[in-house]
Amino acid sequence: MHDNLGLPGPVPGPAAAIRLVWVYPDLLSTYGDRGNLLVLVRRAGLRGMAVEVAGVNSDQQVPGDGDIYLLGGGEDLPQVLAARRLRADGGLAAAASRGAVIFAVCAGYQIIGAEFAGAEGEAVPGLGLLDIRSSRGEQRAVGEITAEVDPGLGVPRLTGFENHQGVTWRGPAARPLAAVLDGVGNGDGTEGAYGGRVIGTYLHGPALVRNPGLADLLLGWVAGPLPPVDPRQEELVRQLRTERLASRGATA
Numbered sequence: 027m028h029d030n031l032g033l034p035g036p037v038p039g040p041a042a043a044i045r046l047v048w049v050y051p052d053l054l055s056t057y058g059d060r061g062n063l064l065v066l067v068r069r070a071g072l073r074g075m076a077v078e079v080a081g082v083n084s085d086q087q088v089p090g091d092g093d094i095y096l097l098g099g100g101e102d103l104p105q106v107l108a109a110r111r112l113r114a115d116g117g118l119a120a121a122a123s124r125g126a127v128i129f130a131v132c133a134g135y136q137i138i139g140a141e142f143a144g145a146e147g148e149a150v151p152g153l154g155l156l157d158i159r160s161s162r163g164e165q166r167a168v169g170e171i172t173a174e175v176d177p178g179l180g181v182p183r184l185t186g187f188e189n190h191q192g193v194t195w196r197g198p199a200a201r202p203l204a205a206v207l208d209g210v211g212n213g214d215g216t217e218g219a220y221g222g223r224v225i226g227t228y229l230h231g232p233a234l235v236r237n238p239g240l241a242d243l244l245l246g247w248v249a250g251p252l253p254p255v256d257p258r259q260e261e262l263v264r265q266l267r268t269e270r271l272a273s274r275g276a277t278a
């Protein structure tokens with residue numbers, strides 16, 4: 027039967043590569059936050075998914091057509107500079123309005139909110155991509171943190187390292203990413219925030235290395251349901267999570 031006139035059916039081409047954009051590594055990349063990028067590349071690769079990586083320094087334009095944007099932590103002055111340049115650039119805001127995934131850590135988390143505290147404690151405007159605002163807290167939060175993720179996200183308990191002075195409040199359009207079990211996080215018993223596909227967190231570690239479930243959440247938002255990873259590939263991170271969580275009296 028020649029219901030297609032004998033012509034071959036559509037040949038599936040290679041799946042489109044997931045475009046990862048690492049925003050301002052020259053200003054925002056403390057505590058090994060580049061590991062977040064490496065883990066996304068690795069976990070996509072374990073599923074046979076192609077990725078393209080663009081590292082965009084602060085003197086370059088942020089492309090508006092990425093799938094996942096990563097922002098790391100930073101010192102106070104580079105953080106203010108990064109916010110100023112990102113506001114002028116407009117690429118990240120354009121990506122967010124297209125529904126791109128944004129994952130921002132610490133200084134990056136504060137920058138994507140409405141405002142944060144600069145080097146002298148002054149209010150600095152952020153990008154307004156997540157309904158949060160941050161200011162300077164009474165004392166610096168430094169140390170291990172563990173937190174229970176919003177059950178709606180289906181991500182196992184978080185483990186990470188925090189080092190920040192900022193405290194963060196949510197407006198009605200943002201939900202807490204997690205409830206703190208041990209540590210400080212936002213300063214009100216919650217940790218991080220999300221709204222749509224924009225997520226911010228105070229967790230270094232790096233966060234996606236210690237919490238591959240969070241990495242898979244981001245990849246799944248772009249690529250749809252993901253096949254599981256061979257458990258043999260997860261053994262090291264399983265040991266790391268068990269050890270880090272046990273150091274704070276928690277289980278994985």
Ligand code: GLN
Nearest residue numbers: 099100132133190191192
């Ligand atoms: N400067 C911000 C604060 O102290 C962010 C610090 C960081 O990224 N580690 O709150």
